[in-house]
Amino acid sequence: MMGTMKDGRPRSLTAIITMVVLALLWTVPTLGLLVTSFRAREDVASSGWWEALLAPFSSDWTLGNYAGAITGTSLGSSLLNSVIVAVPATVLPIMFAAFAAYAFTFMKFPGKEVLFILIVAVMVVPIQVAFQPMLDLLGPRGLGINGQFVAVWLLHTGFGMPLAIYTLRNYMATLPNSVIESAKIDGASHFQTFWRLAAPMSMPAIAAFATLQFLWVWNDLLIAKLFLGGGANTTIIVDLQQMLGTQGIGSELLTAGAFLSMVIPMIVFFSLQRFLVRGMTAGSVKG
Amino acid sequence: MTAAATRPSESPEAATRERSGSPARPALLVVGAVGLVVTAWLVCNAFLAFAYYPQWFLNSKILIGALGLLVGIGGAVVFFRFLNMIIEGLPSRLGEGLIPYAFLLPALSLLGLMLIYPTAQTVVYSFANDDSTEWAGLANYRAIFGSGEFWQALLNNFLWILIVPIITVAFGLAVAVLADKLSPQGERISKSLIFLPMSISFVGASTIWGLVYAYSSPDSAQTGLLNAVVTTLGGDPQPWMQIDTARLNSLLLMVILIWLQTGFAMVLISSAIKGVPEDTVEAGRMDGASEVRIFWQIIFPQVRPTLVAVFITVLILVLKVFDIIYVMTNGRDNSDVIANLFFRKLFVDQQAGQASAIVVVLLLLVVPILIFQVRSYQSQEANR
Numbered sequence: 001m002m003g004t005m006k007d008g009r010p011r012s013l014t015a016i017i018t019m020v021v022l023a024l025l026w027t028v029p030t031l032g033l034l035v036t037s038f039r040a041r042e043d044v045a046s047s048g049w050w051e052a053l054l055a056p057f058s059s060d061w062t063l064g065n066y067a068g069a070i071t072g073t074s075l076g077s078s079l080l081n082s083v084i085v086a087v088p089a090t091v092l093p094i095m096f097a098a099f100a101a102y103a104f105t106f107m108k109f110p111g112k113e114v115l116f117i118l119i120v121a122v123m124v125v126p127i128q129v130a131f132q133p134m135l136d137l138l139g140p141r142g143l144g145i146n147g148q149f150v151a152v153w154l155l156h157t158g159f160g161m162p163l164a165i166y167t168l169r170n171y172m173a174t175l176p177n178s179v180i181e182s183a184k185i186d187g188a189s190h191f192q193t194f195w196r197l198a199a200p201m202s203m204p205a206i207a208a209f210a211t212l213q214f215l216w217v218w219n220d221l222l223i224a225k226l227f228l229g230g231g232a233n234t235t236i237i238v239d240l241q242q243m244l245g246t247q248g249i250g251s252e253l254l255t256a257g258a259f260l261s262m263v264i265p266m267i268v269f270f271s272l273q274r275f276l277v278r279g280m281t282a283g284s285v286k287g
Numbered sequence: 288m289t290a291a292a293t294r295p296s297e298s299p300e301a302a303t304r305e306r307s308g309s310p311a312r313p314a315l316l317v318v319g320a321v322g323l324v325v326t327a328w329l330v331c332n333a334f335l336a337f338a339y340y341p342q343w344f345l346n347s348k349i350l351i352g353a354l355g356l357l358v359g360i361g362g363a364v365v366f367f368r369f370l371n372m373i374i375e376g377l378p379s380r381l382g383e384g385l386i387p388y389a390f391l392l393p394a395l396s397l398l399g400l401m402l403i404y405p406t407a408q409t410v411v412y413s414f415a416n417d418d419s420t421e422w423a424g425l426a427n428y429r430a431i432f433g434s435g436e437f438w439q440a441l442l443n444n445f446l447w448i449l450i451v452p453i454i455t456v457a458f459g460l461a462v463a464v465l466a467d468k469l470s471p472q473g474e475r476i477s478k479s480l481i482f483l484p485m486s487i488s489f490v491g492a493s494t495i496w497g498l499v500y501a502y503s504s505p506d507s508a509q510t511g512l513l514n515a516v517v518t519t520l521g522g523d524p525q526p527w528m529q530i531d532t533a534r535l536n537s538l539l540l541m542v543i544l545i546w547l548q549t550g551f552a553m554v555l556i557s558s559a560i561k562g563v564p565e566d567t568v569e570a571g572r573m574d575g576a577s578e579v580r581i582f583w584q585i586i587f588p589q590v591r592p593t594l595v596a597v598f599i600t601v602l603i604l605v606l607k608v609f610d611i612i613y614v615m616t617n618g619r620d621n622s623d624v625i626a627n628l629f630f631r632k633l634f635v636d637q638q639a640g641q642a643s644a645i646v647v648v649l650l651l652l653v654v655p656i657l658i659f660q661v662r663s664y665q666s667q668e669a670n671r
Binding site: 020 | 352394471498642
């Protein structure tokens with residue numbers, strides 16, 4: 001009765017129904033936020049967002065929340081701060097990790113096994129262990145750069161390092177060894193081989209790590225809160241969290257602000273999803 | 288021809304063309320060393336200047352960001368270039384031996400500075416007073432183990448550990464299996480929708496679910512989705528985040544994390560399922576096995592390593608779960624967890640000693656996972 005699909009597989013009614021239900025369950029909460037962000041404060045308080053969605057032409061829609069969030073609060077400038085934090089914090093670890101991954105993949109040296117096990121191990125260590133010592137080191141008792149972008153670039157570069165090395169190394173291990181060997185025979189130094197062969201060939205894994213790291217840095221609350229604080233350099237996530245804490249004031253701006261904070265990671269996510277999936281499956285989890 | 292011995296595959300011409308076996312070249316060595324030090328000095332000072340003297344950069348955050356990117360990347364390239372020069376300046380046997388460590392140096396220094404040194408330091412702090420000026424012996428541990436809130440948080444963490452990873456993997460598996468049975472467009476669209484929350488921050492997700500769990504007094508309109516459903520079905524609206532009977536509030540917070548992570552689980556499991564060799568499944572069909580039996584006896588054993596890997600990844604995440612609790616309840620009504628308790632001790636109560644002791648407990652909880660990860664890495668390498 002259900003027939004078959006174009007490729008000859010039978011259609012499964014159970015699969016279709018369950019997947020529609022699951023997809024709805026996974027979408028409806030976000031949809032609720034999106035719809036609410038276009039409604040005026042009084043409407044939000046008096047009826048559920050679904051009522052506005054069911055009667056789209058008789059409800060009042062407004063862009064006022066977005067205008068208010070950008071002009072009336074610090075969300076506009078904290079959105080910019082997030083970009084300034086996230087871009088260098090995504091790119092810098094790759095520079096260092098790629099060289100390390102190359103060494104772990106294509107070179108033989110004493111201590112290699114132990115050092116790589118160390119990297120596998122620190123991937124599991126909760127970053128909370130680093131907070132107090134790093135606050136001492138970067139705060140007024142130490143370098144005094146706490147609250148500046150430099151501090152969070154440094155931290156994200158360090159914290160992202162284990163995963164970066166691990167992902168890139170796993171990917172490089174799948175590259176044909178013969179290519180690297182023949183470059184060596186042609187007299188290329190390791191430095192040249194890295195720049196001309198290993199790094200360009202690892203682009204899919206680099207893109208995958210970059211996507212993950214960007215999402216992680218952008219969405220991070222803890223490091224931004226502790227090492228940038230709530231002042232002029234605060235990120236949009238911390239700003240949003242602070243708005244959530246203050247009940248009442250501009251609660252209608254909150255939904256618009258939350259959506260603003262999601263737009264850029266969503267764009268990055270969708271445009272790089274292909275790499276992300278490939279890198280996650282080929283690199284980080286081999287089973 | 289000393290180096291030729293280490294590379295038996297090389298042809299004699301190639302070996303002579305190569306610089307192997309060359310003696311030390313002091314000029315290169317000196318230029319490399321000086322360049323390395325100057326580069327490192329310049330880069331470090333440039334970064335400190337971004338922090339200390341923003342007025343030099345017209346107080347422009349964009350300029351500082353762009354320069355940070357430029358100096359970081361450029362500095363790293365130049366740094367490795369000089370490092371390579373030093374290696375080439377050394378006698379080749381020594382250089383060949385040192386180059387792997389040179390490549391590892393910056394990455395491992397960062398790791399050491401940001402993760403390994405602090406871990407040791409935190410363990411030390413856990414035995415010191417709140418200013419870390421005097422030893423306190425076991426006082427911090429006695430204080431946390433003697434407090435009810437610590438055990439409460441620990442219990443909640445165990446509930447999170449027990450529930451979230453297994454359900455996330457189960458959902459991920461179900462979605463992966465069912466999506467595989469859809470048409471290609473259906474599969475792509477449904478997977479994208481379920482994957483999407485992965486790009487949403489914990490704070491953003493808390494805002495989203497805050498709307499779902501919203502509560503207004505029974506005589507007014509319920510604008511929270513959950514309470515609207517409950518009242519439509521004839522029930523009374525509930526202040527969900529305040530109900531700690533059967534840890535209902537914690538369970539509802541767990542829903543948020545499961546919602547965020549299922550997409551991640553699905554992607555990895557889905558690719559593992561697609562990687563199951565078609566002929567093993569065909570063989571099952573030939574023998575007349577049902578689809579259910581084929582799944583459990585042929586597909587499931589082959590994707591099990593992936594399921595374990597996803598489980599562990601989510602488990603590690605759950606151990607450190609913080610943002611959701613901090614934003615939604617801040618630990619009120621018995622919903623506290625270790626990471627949130629740590630945050631409160633360190634920054635609200637200013638009890639750095641106890642905070643460190645809590646992190647050490649967290650670290651101890653992680654040790655079994657750490658051993659498991661290292662073991663599974665080793666067996667993976669053995670099969671490579």
